[in-house]
Amino acid sequence: MLDERKLAIDPVVPENVAHNTRIVTDIRSLTSSVCGIAAGILGLESYAGFVFYLVGSVFVSMLMLFLVADGKPGKYFQSGIDLWTTEVFGTSSVASFVLMWTLVYNLVRA
Amino acid sequence: MTEEASQMILRDPQLFYWILFPITIVMIVTGVLRHYATVLMQSDPQRQDLKAIREQRNLLRGVNVRSNHDQIPYQSFNARKTSLVAEFKRGAYLKDPDSVGKPAANPMTDPAGMDQMMNMMKGNMAMIIPQTLIMGWINAFFSGFVIMKLPFPLTIRFKSMLQSGVATRDLDVRWVSSLSWYFLNLFGLRSVFNFILGNDNSADQMAAQMQQMNPAGGAGMFGPGQDPNKMFLAEAENLEVVGGQHDWILHGVETRVLDLY
Numbered sequence: 625m626l627d628e629r630k631l632a633i634d635p636v637v638p639e640n641v642a643h644n645t646r647i648v649t650d651i652r653s654l655t656s657s658v659c660g661i662a663a664g665i666l667g668l669e670s671y672a673g674f675v676f677y678l679v680g681s682v683f684v685s686m687l688m689l690f691l692v693a694d695g696k697p698g699k700y701f702q703s704g705i706d707l708w709t710t711e712v713f714g715t716s717s718v719a720s721f722v723l724m725w726t727l728v729y730n731l732v733r734a
Numbered sequence: 735m736t737e738e739a740s741q742m743i744l745r746d747p748q749l750f751y752w753i754l755f756p757i758t759i760v761m762i763v764t765g766v767l768r769h770y771a772t773v774l775m776q777s778d779p780q781r782q783d784l785k786a787i788r789e790q791r792n793l794l795r796g797v798n799v800r801s802n803h804d805q806i807p808y809q810s811f812n813a814r815k816t817s818l819v820a821e822f823k824r825g826a827y828l829k830d831p832d833s834v835g836k837p838a839a840n841p842m843t844d845p846a847g848m849d850q851m852m853n854m855m856k857g858n859m860a861m862i863i864p865q866t867l868i869m870g871w872i873n874a875f876f877s878g879f880v881i882m883k884l885p886f887p888l889t890i891r892f893k894s895m896l897q898s899g900v901a902t903r904d905l906d907v908r909w910v911s912s913l914s915w916y917f918l919n920l921f922g923l924r925s926v927f928n929f930i931l932g933n934d935n936s937a938d939q940m941a942a943q944m945q946q947m948n949p950a951g952g953a954g955m956f957g958p959g960q961d962p963n964k965m966f967l968a969e970a971e972n973l974e975v976v977g978g979q980h981d982w983i984l985h986g987v988e989t990r991v992l993d994l995y
Binding site for chain 2: 650653654656657663664668669670673674715716717719720722723724725726727729730731733
């Protein structure tokens with residue numbers, strides 16, 4: 625009952641939530657392509673490549689926290705963890721990473 | 735452990751220019767074409783007559799009053815509630831008062847439902863045909879050789895799928911044929927399409943598949959096969975249930991505003 629009242633006072637507008645998630649997703653897919661190109665140029669193999677992807681997404685999350693969300697994730701997302709975990713393992717960003725990684729890996733290694 | 739040493743195959747760099755890039759470019763271009771073809775093929779939404787619109791909008795109004803009942807003072811909410819409940823029970827907004835007892839409209843005969851189904855089918859066709867064509871093209875022209883090395887290892891079971899044309903036993907799973915490049919592109923180009931075509935583009939196969947898995951979301955409340963009178967009566971019951979507790983949101987607002995400062 626108390627939660628419902630709190631929601632009535634500070635409602636969660638679904639359009640805004642969708643907009644925020646879309647921005648995070650867009651940023652992540654673009655940066656994971658760039659991450660894939662970097663991994664390919666460095667010539668990373670299996671585990672090293674995926675670790676590089678995780679490190680890259682953590683770095684991108686920190687950049688998003690300070691540059692886009694102004695250091696206040698609670699204002700834009702429902703839980704504190706959302707900024708760090710949305711779309712990190714979602715299909716579109718991992719797929720772009722793997723695509724670019726494979727492409728550049730093959731181009732560079734010849 | 736010497737068999738585990740990585741197998742190197744020297745490849746002509748021209749392989750890349752003639753195979754990798756063309757497949758990617760073809761997939762991007764067909765995706766864009768498919769998106770525009772879908773947009774052009776969809777029929778315009780039909781103009782519905784006044785009574786149909788009135789029926790839909792009033793049902794939505796009942797739902798809105800029920801979900802936002804805290805925002806208005808108790809007397810206004812009560813007044814709205816009693817008038818809406820009386821009207822719903824009376825069937826004042828029904829599009830076709832004679833069809834109260836009849837079964838719901840068959841999607842085959844109802845023109846509005848037919849439209850929705852045709853659109854879905856057109857979308858499906860537009861998705862399936864280019865995929866089949868491109869796969870056939872790749873199998874015809876680019877089969878029988880391995881083209882690249884995956885940076886990460888996979889299990890043996892993938893060998894038959896990814897090395898489709900080459901029938902060797904000892905070749906590492908990491909050497910794959912061009913069909914697997916096609917699959918990689920299929921999944922990886924979604925973000926590229928998001929950038930070129932904006933969101934909700936029709937070249938996105940995954941979103942279309944997920945939509946198919948939620949059939950309830952698409953048809954909505956007014957899809958074919960729903961009986962409007964029953965929905966009105968259900969909404970009237972819901973409104974009566976909700977009217978019991980009312981917690982006006984502006985109670986205690988003075989303390990909240992003072993807390994801010």
